[in-house]
Amino acid sequence: MGSNRVEDEGGIGSAVSSRRHADNEPYKVGVPPKQNLFKEFKFTFKETFFHDDPLRPFKDQPKSRKLLLGIEAIFPIVDWGRRYKLSMFKGDLIAGLTIASLCIPQDIGYAKLANLEPNFGLYSSFVPPLIYAFMGSSRDIAIGPVAVVSLLLGSMLQEEIDPKNKVEYQRLAFTATFFAGLTQFALGFFRLGFLIDFLSHAAIVGFMAGAAITISLQQLKGLLGIKTKAFTKNTDIVSVMRSVWTTVHHGWNWQTILIGVTFLAFILFTKYLAKRNKKLFWMPAIAPLISVIISTFCVYITRADKQGVQIVNHIRRGINPPSLDDIHFTGSYLATGFRIGIVAGMVALTEAVAIGRTFATMKDYQIDGNKEMIALGTMNVVGSMTSCYVATGSFSRSAVNYMAGCNTAVSNIVMSLVVLLTLEVITPLFKYTPNAILASIIISAVVGLFDYDAMVLIWKIDKFDFVACMGAFFGVVFISVEIGLLIAVSISFAKILLQVTRPRTAVLGKIPRTSVYRNIQQYPEAAKVPGVLIVRVDSAIYFSNSNYIRERILRLLADEEEQLKANSQQRIQFLIVEMSPVTDIDTSGIHALEDLYKSLLKRDIKLVIANPGQVVLDKLHASDFANTLGEDKIFLSVGDAIMTLAPKLEP
Template sequence: MSSMGDPADENLERKEMDVRNLSSSHGQEPYVHKVGIPPRQNLFKEFQSTVKETLFADDPLRSFKDQSKSRKLILGIEAIFPIVSWGRTYNLTKFRGDLIAGLTIASLCIPQDIGYAKLANLDPQYGLYSSFIPPLIYAVMGSSRDIAIGPVAVVSLLLGTLLQSEIDPIANPVDYRRLAFTATFFAGITQATLGVLRLGFLIDFLSHAAIVGFMGGAAITIALQQLKGFLGIAKFSKKTDVISVMHSVLSSAHHGWNWQTIVIGASFLGFLLFAKYIGKKNPKFFWVPAIAPLVSVVLSTLFVFLTRADKHGVAIVKHLEKGLNPSSVKEIYFTGDYLGKGFRIGIVAGMIALTEATAIGRTFASMKDYQLDGNKEMVALGAMNVVGSMTSCYVATGSFSRSAVNFMAGCETAVSNIVMSVVVFLTLQFLTPLFKYTPNAILATIIISAVINLVDYKAAILIWKIDKFDFVACMGAFFGVVFASVEIGLLIAVSISFAKILLQVTRPRTAILGKIPRTTVYRNIQQYPEATRVPGVLIIRVDSAIYFSNSNYVKERILRWLVDEEELVKGDYQTRIQFLMVEMSPVTDIDTSGIHTLEELFRSLQKRNVQLVLANPGPIVIDKLHTSNFAALLGEDKIFLTVAEAVAYCSPKLAEEP
C-alpha cells in the first residue's frame, strides 16, 4: 500500500520502513536508536543565522567573496543596474525580437493609457507620461525580461477612488493632481524601502485567493464605471459600488443616454471582442487583439471628425497636451495637511502595484525558466515611481495584458520597454493633436475589453474545490469591492488572509496514527482506513510548531482525543490506553509556553495512569526539551527516533499489564 499523500510523514517513510523489531526467540531486547542532540549554538550566531535566512536567504553577497576591488565595483554596479550584465551579450537577433514586441505593446498601451488616466481622474496626457519615463527606468534597473511597464486599470481605479475621497478632481484639479504626484512619490518610496530592507516577503501575506477576488471585483467595478462614457451620460455617481452606479445609469435612461455614443461604443466593443477571439483561437494572430485598440481609436476618431458627431452629443477627448513630461518636483506635498494623506494613499497604491507586478513577473519568469530577483524588482519599481512622481507621472507597474502581448510577441529583454517608451515619446511630441476628436466611448470600450480577463471565474471555481476558506477570502474581497468600495474590498482581502494565518497558527491540525499492515509505517487513520490502532497505545501527530498561540489548544485537543479513545476502548472491551505517544516530526519549533504545556500534559496523564512518549523530535525541539529539563522529567528512555521503535518499547510493557 503506497503511503503517498501524507506530507508530514513522507520524509520519514524510508527510515521507518528500515526499522525492524530485533527481538529474537531468546528474549533479546529490541535495539533502540538514541535521539541525537545537536551541539549548542552561540546565541549571537543563532540570531545571525535566523536573520540571514529570513532576509538574506539568497545570500546576495556570495558573488562578492574573494573578488578584487575593481571586480566588486563592477558586480555592485550590475547588482543595481542589471542591464550592465545582460547588455554585454545583447545582439541584433535579440533586438529584432524586442523591436517587434516593443512596437506591438506600444500600439496597445497608447489608447489604454489615455483611458486609464481618466480612470484615475487625471487628464489623458498623464497616462502617456507614465508610459514614457517609468519604462526607461525599469529597463535599466529591473530584472524581468517580460514585464511591460505603465499605468494599469486596477491601480488607476484605486488611486482615483482614494484621491477623490480627499479632493474633488473637478472643483480643485490642481491640488488633486499634486496629491496624485505625492501619492506616487510615497508609493515608490514604499516599494524601494521594501526592496532595500529585503522585506518583500510581506506582500506574500495577501493570499492568491484574495487577489483573485479583489482583481475580479475591481474588473467589474472598472467596467461599470465605463458605462458613463459608453452610454454618453453627463452626470454620473462618484461612488464606485454597483448599487450607486446602477442607480445613476437607470435614473438617466430617459434623458441622459446618447444613442450615437452607444452605437460607436457597441460597434467597437464587438470589434475588440472579435479580435480577442481570433487571438485566442490562433496564437499566431496574437498581434490582432494587440493592435485592435489603436485601430479602433484611429477609425472612431476619423468617423467623429468626418461626421462631426461631437456636435450631436458624442463626448470627445478635446485637448491632449503636446510635449514631453514637465517637471513636477515642486508640486509634491512635502509639508502640510496633504502630506499625511499622500503618504497613506501611496502606501496602499504602492503595495497593490507591487503585488500585481510581482505576480506577473513570477508567472513569465517561470514560463521562460529564469530566476527573478524579487528585491531588485522592488527597488526598480520604487525608483521608477519616485522619478515618475517628479516628472508628472502617476503610479506605474507591470501590466498583465501588455506583458502577455510582450511575451507572445517574442521579447528577449527589457529593451522592448525602451522601444515602447520611444514610440510614446514620438506620440507626445508629434501625434497628440490627432487625438482631439477621439470619442470617450472608444476609451471606455477599450478599458472594458481589457479588464474582462481579470474576472477569472475558472480560478474561483478551482479555489472552491481546493479550499473552502480560501473561497470565502476570494468572495469576501470580490463582494467588498463590488458592493462597497475598492479600499473596503482590499481591507476585507487583507483581513481574511490574516485571519486564515491566525486560524492555522492557533488551531493546528492533529491526527491519530495507525499501523499500515505488513509495514512499520504509521499513518493518519482517516486517510488510510486500513491502518490499525495499536492496542493500549494512542499515537497522535501534531502538524505544527507549538507556540504560545496554540499550546493550550494542542494540550486540550490531545486530551480530548484521549477521552474519546478511552470511551471507545471501554465500549469494545479492549486494552485500556496506557501510553500516549506524540509523533513530533512536523513540530519544527517549540517555545517556553509549549514546553510548559508538555509539562502540564505529562502531569495530567500521570493522574490518569497513562505514560507520555515522544517520537522523532527535531533538532531544535530536542535541544529545548533537554535545556528545559523536560527530557529528564519525562525520562530520556521515552524519547524515540521513530514511532515503530516507540511502539516496540511499549509492547512488552503492555504485555506485563495484569
C-alpha cells in the same frame, strides 16, 4: 519483500534505520550537542532576509570586479547589455512597437479612471519604462499605468479632493505616487518583500475580479454618453446602476452607444481570434489603436461631437514637465498622500511581482524579487517628479510583449520612445477621439481580470480560500475598492491566524504488514495499537496554539477511553505524541507539554515523544523537560517506541 519494507518516518536517514532493524533494537535518541546562540541567530536572520545570499558573487573577487558586480546589481542592463546582439533587437523592436500601439489608447483611458487628464497616462508610459529597463530584472514585463491601480488611486484621491480642483488633485496624485515608490523601494532595500505574500492568491483573484466588474460599470458613463455631472462618484454597483437607470431617458446618447458597442465588439472579436490562433496575437494588440483612429476620423468628418458625442478634446503636447515642487512634503496633505501611496504601492507591487514571476517561469529564468521592488520603487519616485502617477507591470501588455517575441527590456525602451514621439507630435490628433472608444478599450482590457476558472479551482481546493476570494470580490463590487482590499487582507490574515491557532491533529494507526504509522482517517485499514494512543501534531507549537493542542490531545484521549470502556477493551497506558511535523516549540509549548505530562500522571498514563526535530529536541533538553519525562521516553520513531513499550503493556 515490498510488503515488509520499513519506511523511515522521520527522515533521519536510511543508515540509522537499517542498523536499528538489523540489530532488532530501537535507536536511542541522545542529548544533542549545544547550539551556538550567535550562529543560530545568524542562520535564522540570513534565511529570513538573505536566503538568496546576494554577497556570494562578491566573494574572493578583486576590487575592480566587485565594483562591476555592484553596478550590475543596481543596473542589470550592464550585465545583459554586454551580451546583447543585433539579432535580438528584431524581436524587441516588434514587441516594443506592438505594446506601444496597445498602451497609447489604454493610457488615455486609464488616466480618466484616475480622474487625471489623458496626458498624465502617456507621461506614465514614458519615464517609468525607461527607468525600469535599466534597473529591472524581468525580460517580459511591460511597464505603465494599469486599470486596477488607476481606479484605486482615483477613488481614494477623490474622497480627499474634488477632481475639478485640478491643481490640488494632481499634486496629491504626485504625492501618493512618490510615497508609493518610496514604499516599494523600502520593501526591496530592507528585503521585506515577503510581506506582500501575506495577501493570498485567493484574495487577489477575488479582488481583481471585483475590480474588473467595478471598472466595467464605471465605463458605462462613457459607453452610454452620460455626462459626468449626472453620474455618481461612488464605485459600488448599486450607486452606479442607479445613476445609469435614472438617466436612461435624458442622459443616454444613441450615437455614442453605437460607436462604443460596435468597437467593443470588434476588440473582443480580435481577442477571440487570437485565443483560437496564437499566431494572431498581434490583432488584439493593434485593435484598440485601429479603433481609436477609425472612430476619431468618423467623429471628425461627421462632427458627431455636435450631436452629443463626448470627445477627449485637447491633450497637452510635449514631454513630461517637472513636478517635484508639486509634491506635498509638508502640510495637511502629507499624511493623506502617504496613506494613499502605501495602499496603491502595495497593490501595484503585488501585481507586478506576480506578472514578473509568471513570465519568468514560462521562460525558465529567475527574477530577484527585492531588485524588482527597488526598480519599481525608483521608477515611481522619479515618475512622481516628472508628472507621472503610479505605474506598474501590466498583465495585458506583458502578455502581448511575451507573445510578440521580446528578448530583453529593450522592448520597454522602444515603447517609451514611441510614446515620446506621440507626446511630441501625435497628441493633437486625439482631440476628436470619442470617450466611448476609451470606455470600450478599458472594458476589453479588464475582461481578463475576471478569472472564473481560478475561482472554481479555489472552491475545489480550499473552501476557506474561497471565502477569502468572495469576501474580496463582494467587498469591491458592493462597497468600494478600498474596503474590498481591506476585506481581502483581513481574511488572509484571519486564515493565517486560524491555521496557527488551530492546527490539525491526527490519531495514528499501524498500516498492516509494515511498521509505518499513519492517520487512521486517511487510511481506515490502519490499526490502533492496544493500550497505546498515538497522536500526531501537524504544526509548530507556539503560545498561540499550545493550550489548544494540549486540550485537543486530552479530548482525543477522553474520547478513546470512553470508546474502549464501552467495548470493555484494554485501557490506554501510553500516549505517544509524534512530533515530526513540529518544526519549532516555544516556552508556552514546553509548559503545555509539562501540563499534559502532569494530567496524564493523574490518570496513570505515561507520555512518550517520538521523532522530535533538532530544534525541538534542543529546547526539550534546555528546559529540563527531557529529564522530567525521562530519556527512555523519547524515541526516533513511533515504531521504535512501540517496540520498546510493547513488553510493558498490561494485558
